[in-house]
Amino acid sequence: MFTGIIETKGKIVKASPINSGIEFQIQTEWDKPDLSVGDSVAINGACMTVTTFQEKGNIFSFYTSYKSLELTNLSKLHVGGSVNLERAMSAGQRFGGHMVQGHVDGVGKIHSRKTIESDSVEEFWVECPESLIRYLVKKGSITVDGVSLTIVEVENRLFQLILIPETLRKTNAMSWEVGKIVNLEVDVLAKYIENFMELRFSK
Known part of the structure; x- marks a missing residue:
């Protein structure tokens, strides 16, 4: 679950076609990222799973399938492009936006x-x-x-x-x-x- 309150932006640093989809690498602007492999992150509002994370450089990867590419604008992402990022909400945090699932309609x-x-x-x-x-x-x-x-x-x-x-x-x-x-x-x-x-x- 997300709130629609964007935490930071990220820059696409790599896009690699793989297994009927694309693996993206994103460099973030988080000061103190606490990402782990398996975490959910909304990329331009689409819920994706972190597959790798490099604390040095604040770089993480995620894989998006051909179906997600078809239903969202992730297929139009390019190296150097900017994306909105929000980590899944945690219990007890302020709810500043509205209930967002990360399921693009x-x-x-x-x-x-x-x-x-x-x-x-x-x-x-x-x-x-x-x-x-x-x-x-x-x-x-x-x-x-x-x-x-x-x-x-x-x-x-x-x-x-x-x-x-x-x-x-x-x-x-x-x-x-x-x-x-x-x-x-x-x-x-x-x-x-x-x-x-x-x-x-x-x-």
Whole structure:
């Protein structure tokens, strides 16, 4: 389980095709990483397992299968690229975002971006797959590339986000240009409610 509060960014230093997937190496910016082999880390919001960790250099590896590559934007990662990182939450920590599983529901595309205030507040409109639109509500939560964000407006297949400078600085959102593919995870509570209602009224 994750919260959507990005801890740090990482840089892709190696990408090696292997066993119907890709093994990535990421250099992190954690000051005191406590990663171990087998730990779960959200990479742009997709839950992956640490396969190796080198404390010297803060470098860890993870393997992603062809299926994960197909369903997420991890297939578009390249050496030198930046990713959002969040370790799985631990008991007793502050819960600053919302419940995030690290199970990407689909990918969206940045439709537009513009600065709306002189202090670099950015407005984004994101195109969403038709299958996910029913889970989006004004002032509801959504995870975009692992970042817990609040939906400002929903219009047809587009939803609006407003990002403050702190979010832009701490995440890879600064690189979200028009056409950029981003991972989306809708609020799991919406999916539970939908499933409950379908079961209730199907009887």
